[in-house]
Amino acid sequence: MALLARTPKQIGTIVRRVRRKQGLTQAALGEKSGLRQETISLIENGNPATRLETLLAVLAALDLEFQIAPRARSAASIEEIF
Structure with missing residues (x-):
């Protein structure tokens, strides 16, 4: 399943969706990732401002x-995207 984020x-929406699908709380994901x-x-x-490493x-x-x-x-112009 490919998920696209721009x-x-x-x-953040993808992270939340996958975390919930895996049955993890934010605290559990934090522990698992060391955050x-x-x-x-x-x-x-x-x-x-989230660091890439994080x-x-x-x-x-x-x-x-x-x-x-x-x-x-x-069909979207660059101005519509940003």
Whole structure:
């Protein structure tokens, strides 16, 4: 299942959805990733200041990986995306 995220908020939504699907609380995911529950909450709420290292730890704890791919073409202009 490929999940697409282009904003911190979308990343947070995916993390929350996968965490809940795996039956984990924010505290349990925090323990599993070596982070505080508060940090998991910030990520799930789309905090744009989340460090890449922190995000990668959360993704690894959820057995997810980070991939970079060319942006799919759409009718939206760059101004509409940002």
